[in-house]
Amino acid sequence: MRDHTPWHRLFGIALTDLFTGRPWRVELEKELALKSQRLDVLIIERLPGAAAATAAAALADLPDGLENLTAHNVLSYKSKQEPLDGWALEELIGHYVTYRKLASIQAATGRPPAADTNAAVEPPAAGYRLLPEADFRLYAVATRHPGKLFRQLPAAARTPSAWPGVYDLAWGSRRIRLIVLNALAQHPRNAPWELFASEMDRIRYGLAHYRPHSPAAQLLRYHLANVHRLELPDMAYTLHDLLHDTWPMIIEDTQALSPEQRQALLERMGVEDRLRGLAAEDRLRGLAAEDRLRGLAAEDRLRGLDPEQVKAWLKRTGH
Numbered sequence: 001m002r003d004h005t006p007w008h009r010l011f012g013i014a015l016t017d018l019f020t021g022r023p024w025r026v027e028l029e030k031e032l033a034l035k036s037q038r039l040d041v042l043i044i045e046r047l048p049g050a051a052a053a054t055a056a057a058a059l060a061d062l063p064d065g066l067e068n069l070t071a072h073n074v075l076s077y078k079s080k081q082e083p084l085d086g087w088a089l090e091e092l093i094g095h096y097v098t099y100r101k102l103a104s105i106q107a108a109t110g111r112p113p114a115a116d117t118n119a120a121v122e123p124p125a126a127g128y129r130l131l132p133e134a135d136f137r138l139y140a141v142a143t144r145h146p147g148k149l150f151r152q153l154p155a156a157a158r159t160p161s162a163w164p165g166v167y168d169l170a171w172g173s174r175r176i177r178l179i180v181l182n183a184l185a186q187h188p189r190n191a192p193w194e195l196f197a198s199e200m201d202r203i204r205y206g207l208a209h210y211r212p213h214s215p216a217a218q219l220l221r222y223h224l225a226n227v228h229r230l231e232l233p234d235m236a237y238t239l240h241d242l243l244h245d246t247w248p249m250i251i252e253d254t255q256a257l258s259p260e261q262r263q264a265l266l267e268r269m270g271v272e273d274r275l276r277g278l279a280a281e282d283r284l285r286g287l288a289a290e291d292r293l294r295g296l297a298a299e300d301r302l303r304g305l306d307p308e309q310v311k312a313w314l315k316r317t318g319h
Contacts, residue, residue, distance in 0.1 A: 005227055007079035011141075011196055012042055012222060015075075017217035018192050023050030024056040024069065044073040044098065063193045064163040065179035069139065074099055075139040080198035084142035084178075085149050089171050096138055096174070104131045138176045140169075143198050145180050195224055203228055 018024040027043040046069075059067055076092040078084045108128035150158060157170040158178075165183030169176045181197045184190050186205055194206025205227055212218045 007081075007196065008077060010080075010224065011077050012020070013216060013220050014192050014195055015042060015044070017213050018062070019044065019222070020213035023047045024058075024073075028242070042071060042075040042077065044075060061178075061189050063104055063190045064184055064187075065139070065141075065161070065166040065177055070137050071135040072103055073137050073139060075141060077141045077196075078143065079196070080143040083148065084140055084146040086152060089140060089149075089169070089176060092138055092140060092176065093172065094137060100130060100133075100136055104128050107131060129275070138174060139179065140176055141179045141181065141193075141196075143181045143196060145183060146178075155247070159310070166319045195221075 012026065017216060019026050024044050025048050027045065052273060061070075069119040074092065074096045076095070078088060082088075105123050105128055108123075153169065159168045159170075160168060164185050167178040168176050179193070181193050182199055182202065184193055184197075186194070186202065188209040191206045191209040191211070194202045195210060196243075197203055204222075207221060210221055211215075212221055300311065
């Protein structure tokens with residue numbers, strides 16, 4: 001039966017958590033076109049103002065293969081269902097070319113690199129210089145050993161690193177760091193990688209040693225344990241814990257919901273809950289508290305109000 005687990009999205013959540021507190025940010029489905037086009041790559045960008053020396057200190061204890069991060073890092077991930085082949089590397093280089101142009105335009109125009117917009121990105125009229133090639137690195141993360149790719153590559157084009165499962169590939173004019181998750185050394189620092197291996201002992205090791213930095217990553221760990229039907233004795237994370245961690249995130253991100261999503265959430269609430277905490281003026285006016293009042297009938301908005309309050313408000317507003 002086909003696996004519908006969104007591995008790329010889960011992998012992105014894990015990397016986002018991994019770089020929490022470090023001077024890089026991770027972007028999923030980065031806008032990589034002058035016209036709107038979202039591509040399934042991960043971008044790890046050094047935060048503005050973070051010095052290279054500071055970034056070097058933050059590289060400590062990162063999983064194997066990430067010790068050479070630079071200002072802009074383009075990463076492609078292939079799950080256990082997807083082979084890493086020559087075409088995948090061609091696509092990665094294509095994403096790098098487009099992203100380098102975009103980052104260069106953003107640098108030339110002063111536009112924030114993380115700006116999230118569907119609008120076309122216009123190059124400056126006076127032209128722009130490409131950011132230095134040394135500011136960009138390419139990474140390919142593959143769950144399984146890419147045997148077919150290795151047979152196609154000359155031996156001189158693949159250089160083993162100091163870490164098992166990590167290679168530097170020469171592909172055309174580019175160097176690509178390859179990280180094979182099923183071949184890494186079993187070490188607590190590699191727990192974020194082990195979560196996405198396909199060998200059960202590695203997955204179990206990753207879940208046992210993964211230390212989340214955020215509630216979202218705690219949910220990720222719980223979800224992956226369920227996906228693989230693993231019971232870990234030391235993983236005392238129950239459904240109650242899941243709900244306890246989820247609701248604060250939902251509340252914090254309410255403003256990011258679309259009007260339709262907010263309306264759907266409100267419709268699940270009773271009238272008293274939607275009105276709780278609103279002043280009489282807000283119940284009557286319906287402006288400052290528009291979301292909470294949307295969809296309520298007039299009699300519901302007036303429920304529980306003193307008739308004298310209503311009269312005073314009508315008189316004050318000239319109704």
